[in-house]
Structure formats: C-alpha cells, structure tokens
Amino acid sequence: MRTPRATRPRLLAAGLAAGALLLTACSGHPRPQGAAPVTTGPAPAATAAASPAPAARPTGAADPALKPFYGQQITWAGCPDDPRAKKIDTSAMQCGKLHVPLDYAHPEADAIDVALLRLPAAKPEQRIGSLVVNPGGPGESGVDMVRFGADRFKGALHDRFDVVGFDPRGVGGSAPVNCLDDKDRDALNSTDEPQDPQARQAERAKRAADFAAACQARSGKLLPFVGTRNTARDLDVLREALGDRELNYLGISYGTYLGSLYAEEFPANTGRLVLDGAVDPAADKLDQSVNQAAGFEKSLERFAVDCVRNHADDCPLGNSPDQAAKKAADFLDGLREHPLTAKDGRRLTSDLGWTGAISYLYGDETTAWQQLRWSLGWAMARGKGDFLLASADNYNGRDDQGHYTTLEDAGRAIRCADSAPPAPSAERIRQVLGQLHEQAPLVSKGTSAEDYSTPSCAAWPYRTTETPHAVRAEGSAPILVVGTTGDPATPYAAAESLAKGFAAATLLTREGEGHGAFGKDNGCIDAALEAYLVNGVPPAAGTRCAR
Numbered sequence: 093m094r095t096p097r098a099t100r101p102r103l104l105a106a107g108l109a110a111g112a113l114l115l116t117a118c119s120g121h122p123r124p125q126g127a128a129p130v131t132t133g134p135a136p137a138a139t140a141a142a143s144p145a146p147a148a149r150p151t152g153a154a155d156p157a158l159k160p161f162y163g164q165q166i167t168w169a170g171c172p173d174d175p176r177a178k179k180i181d182t183s184a185m186q187c188g189k190l191h192v193p194l195d196y197a198h199p200e201a202d203a204i205d206v207a208l209l210r211l212p213a214a215k216p217e218q219r220i221g222s223l224v225v226n227p228g229g230p231g232e233s234g235v236d237m238v239r240f241g242a243d244r245f246k247g248a249l250h251d252r253f254d255v256v257g258f259d260p261r262g263v264g265g266s267a268p269v270n271c272l273d274d275k276d277r278d279a280l281n282s283t284d285e286p287q288d289p290q291a292r293q294a295e296r297a298k299r300a301a302d303f304a305a306a307c308q309a310r311s312g313k314l315l316p317f318v319g320t321r322n323t324a325r326d327l328d329v330l331r332e333a334l335g336d337r338e339l340n341y342l343g344i345s346y347g348t349y350l351g352s353l354y355a356e357e358f359p360a361n362t363g364r365l366v367l368d369g370a371v372d373p374a375a376d377k378l379d380q381s382v383n384q385a386a387g388f389e390k391s392l393e394r395f396a397v398d399c400v401r402n403h404a405d406d407c408p409l410g411n412s413p414d415q416a417a418k419k420a421a422d423f424l425d426g427l428r429e430h431p432l433t434a435k436d437g438r439r440l441t442s443d444l445g446w447t448g449a450i451s452y453l454y455g456d457e458t459t460a461w462q463q464l465r466w467s468l469g470w471a472m473a474r475g476k477g478d479f480l481l482a483s484a485d486n487y488n489g490r491d492d493q494g495h496y497t498t499l500e501d502a503g504r505a506i507r508c509a510d511s512a513p514p515a516p517s518a519e520r521i522r523q524v525l526g527q528l529h530e531q532a533p534l535v536s537k538g539t540s541a542e543d544y545s546t547p548s549c550a551a552w553p554y555r556t557t558e559t560p561h562a563v564r565a566e567g568s569a570p571i572l573v574v575g576t577t578g579d580p581a582t583p584y585a586a587a588e589s590l591a592k593g594f595a596a597a598t599l600l601t602r603e604g605e606g607h608g609a610f611g612k613d614n615g616c617i618d619a620a621l622e623a624y625l626v627n628g629v630p631p632a633a634g635t636r637c638a639r
C-alpha cells in the first residue's frame with residue numbers, strides 16, 4: 093500500500109489532499125520503464141465528466157459481444173531480452189498478450205492489449221492450472237513480479253501452477269497511462285513543498301491541475317477506463333483464455349482490492365483467492381489515511397527502539413529509546429534546510445529522505461531494518477545520502493539512469509478512477525487532524541486543515557461512480573485473507589474487516605513487521621498458503637504464525 097503523497101513529508105498526510113493516497117506492495121525488484129500509451133490519442137477535453145456507469149448487460153462470458161474476447165487463445169513465446177534481467181534465468185518464461193475491450197459497456201469499439209508473463213509449472217504432469225498474481229500499487233507490474241520474483245514461488249506453487257503475472261490496464265506494458273516525462277517527475281519528487289499552509293495549498297492545487305492536464309493531453313482516452321473494476325473484468329477474460337474454469341489468484345496490498353472486486357463481480361468463477369496485506373474496500377478514505385499514518389508512526393518507533401537497544405554499534409539514533417524516533421524524524425525534517433548531495437550531484441531533500449526511510453519500513457525487522465540503520469547512519473554521521481536516495485528512487489519507480497516507470501502516473505489515474513470523495517466538512521477536518529496529530533505526531537508534523545481542503549482528484553477530468561462499500565461476494569469459493577500485525581501500510585485491522593465482510597473467508601495472521609506476508613520466509617505462512625492453493629485446504633480459523 094503506497095503511503096499518501098502529501099504534506100510533511102509529501103509522502104505522508106491526508107489521503108484526500110492534493111497528494112494522493114496510493115497503495116502498493118514493496119516488491120523489492122526493478123521496475124519497468126514506462127512506454128507510450130497504445131491509444132489513438134488523447135480524448136477530447138473534459139471537465140469533471142462522469143466516468144461511464146457499469147454496463148447494465150452482463151459483463152462476463154454470457155454477453156455475446158464479449159465472446160470474441162473470452163474465446164481468444166493466447167500466443168505464448170519467449171520473452172524479449174530485458175537488460176535488467178541479465179543475471180536472471182528467464183529461459184523458461186513465456187510472454188504473451190491478452191486482448192480486452194477498452195470500454196466493457198461498448199466492447200465493439202476500441203480494444204487494448206494486456207501484457208502477460210508466464211512461468212510454466214515445473215511438474216506439468218501434476219499441474220493444477222494457473223495462479224494469477226498481482227503485487228499491488230496501483231501501478232506495480234505483475235509481469236515484473238514473476239520475472240524478478242520467480243524464487244518466491246519455488247516449491248509446490250511453481251511445481252503445480254503456471255504462475256502468471258500481468259500488467260493491469262494503464263500500467264507498464266498494458267496501454268500505460270503516461271503524464272509526466274522524466275525531467276518533470278524528477279523536479280516534482282525532489283522539491284520540498286512550502287511549509288506555510290496557504291502557500292502549500294496553492295502549490296498543491298497548481299500541481300494537481302497541471303498533472304491532470306498533462307494526463308488528459310497524453311492519455312485522456314484511457315483515463316475513464318483504468319479503474320479496478322475494469323481490471324477485474326480483464327481478469328475474468330484472462331481466466332477463460334488460460335483455460336481455467338475458476339480463477340486461482342494471489343493479490344498483495346492493492347491486489348487485495350482487485351481480488352475483492354473480482355469476487356464481487358464473478359463470485360461463481362472464484363477458485364482459491366489469497367488476499368495478503370488487505371485493503372478494506374469499505375473503509376472511509378480519511379480514516380484509512382489516519383490509520384496508515386499511525387501504522388508508519390508505530391513502525392518507525394519500533395524500528396528506532398530496536399536500533400538503540402539491540403544495535404548500538406551501528407545505530408545513529410543515540411542511546412535513548414524514548415527519543416530515538418524523534419531524532420530520526422528531526423534529521424529527515426532538517427534535510428529541508430540542509431539537503432545532502434549525492435555522488436551523482438542530486439540532492440537528498442526532506443521529501444526524498446522521508447520517502448527513502450518509509451520505503452524501508454515496508455520491509456521486515458531483519459533485512460529492511462538493517463538497511464535503514466545503515467542508510468540513516470551514512471546520512472546522519474557521514475553526510476552521505478546516497479542510500480536513502482536510492483531507496484526513494486526504488487519507491488518512486490526511478491532507475492539509475494533517471495528513467496521512471498508508469499508507477500506514479502498510473503497509480504494516480506487508477507486511484508481517481510476508483511474513488512473521488514468530496515472535500516470534507518470543517519468539522520470532519522478538525523476531527524481527523526486531532527486523530528492524526530495524536531496517533532502520528534512525527535509523520536504528521538505540520539499537517540494543517542488546508543491540506544484537506546482540495547481533494548486529490550478534484551482537478552481530474554473524469555468523475556468515478558465508485559464508492560467505498562463492503563464486499564460480500566455471496567456464492568464465492570472460500571477466500572483466504574492474510575494480515576500482518578505490524579503492517580504499517582495496510583494495518584492489521586483492515587484484514588480483520590475484509591475477512592468479516594466476505595460471505596466465506598478465513599483470516600490468517602502473521603505476527604511480525606513489514607507489509608504483507610508472502611515471501612517473508614515464514615515457514616508457517618508458507619505452509620498455510622501451500623495447503624490452501626495446492627490442496628484447497630484453508631487454515632483453521634484463528635491461525636496465527638509467529639515471527
């Protein structure tokens with residue numbers, strides 16, 4: 093789950109501010125460079141037009157107009173060379189494309205291609221079917237999740253399933269939304285916002301309007317159709333094209349929202365769905381942003397205490413557990429007045445410093461916390477910000493050549509297609525600010541009422557009809573929801589709420605730090621996922637996996 097891009101740092105603050113709340117899994121692999129959108133050009137100018145309402149006619153295989161899409165066969169072939177994958181054995185991987193309607197209400201009109209990558213089952217004679225995966229975002233590449241994370245599926249999952257990654261519409265190789273060029277994105281990410289609330293409000297409004305205009309000019313035709321509900325419909329076309337009667341699916345973070353909408357749209361077609369690092373589709377966006385800020389505050393505090401108490405030799409945060417987190421926050425805040433210069437001449441600003449630190453907190457208490465200790469140590473004790481800057485770059489989808497993926501552009505477009513709540517009342521703002529400053533005083537420092545006055549999608553050229561709601565998915569197969577007690581990005585309560593909302597679901601709990609449970613080398617979690625996905629046996633209710 094990507095943290096909000098708003099106030100101090102621009103990374104963290106209100107989900108309704110001009111910096112949007114974004115969701116992601118911290119995938120830990122390189123991200124693809126964006127490509128030009130495969131559309132016929134920008135749409136005509138529009139001002140807050142409503143996105144097309146869901147089609148009244150069937151949206152699945154029962155719709156005669158969709159039969160050509162459901163009846164297609166994917167042509168699989170060797171994947172093109174990827175210079176980022178030189179050290180990875182990709183010889184067994186296959187790439188293909190899925191043809192889907194741009195607008196499911198009018199499938200006879202324009203169509204787009206969805207990029208796919210398949211890792212065939214290692215034991216084809218024992219093959220169950222396909223396992224479709226999504227790493228989160230919105231904006232992350234499922235193709236890259238498999239390309240660079242194949243080891244995560246080693247064992248029974250790779251033996252028994254074709255593991256299939258896809259880039260959701262608007263992302264990566266699937267008709268990507270493209271708004272800002274690399275130079276403009278660099279300038280936006282590396283510039284600290286004004287500290288004065290009124291000046292910051294004006295600056296944000298201008299940035300939001302400029303960004304919306306750039307997206308409209310370059311990708312306007314795509315914008316009404318990149319919402320998650322349309323991606324869920326793409327998933328059903330993919331299921332059929334893969335030859336699977338039911339969808340077996342692993343979704344992480346934002347991928348749990350995609351999985352939830354799939355179950356809502358196509359409950360009879362659900363197979364074994366794992367929703368890990370859960371997003372609650374019924375959650376109020378302001379409450380969600382407060383809970384997430386509180387989650388990162390607690391994670392920062394736990395990291396800082398661990399740093400002082402257990403790693404004194406390389407901890408730069410002093411010797412007081414009570415003051416350690418504040419010392420880290422004060423240093424990151426201080427980069428506004430005293431930025432550090434990296435080897436390539438770029439500056440580590442306060443915004444980028446906070447982004448880099450928060451990015452590490454997505455990880456677990458062993459590897460990621462160690463990297464954060466070292467990165468803060470190099471910056472605080474040696475004046476070298478290169479490691480924090482590299483972490484921020486990875487979070488922002490920037491490679492070492494200065495090229496950005498479609499992560500941030502697509503993420504904003506998908507968010508605005510999924511939710512566009514109105515500006516909150518003055519009373520509601522006061523309530524939220526009180527909660528925010530009480531529960532997350534370090535990460536919300538400087539957040540003011542002005543930061544809530546302009547919703548993040550206010551300048552967007554289209555308005556969605558989607559609203560937060562509980563997903564029941566009556567008639568679905570049993571769903572497995574996974575939550576982590578120390579998850580800062582998608583706090584554990586969201587997993588509890590999501591599991592309770594479904595008609596048939598089991599909650600599996602991982603006790604520990606970091607975002608999500610899959611791939612965290614927890615034998616208990618791995619065994620539970622394998623039993624469910626391979627054998628269809630969910631864990632017993634109340635199962636908890638210790639660190």
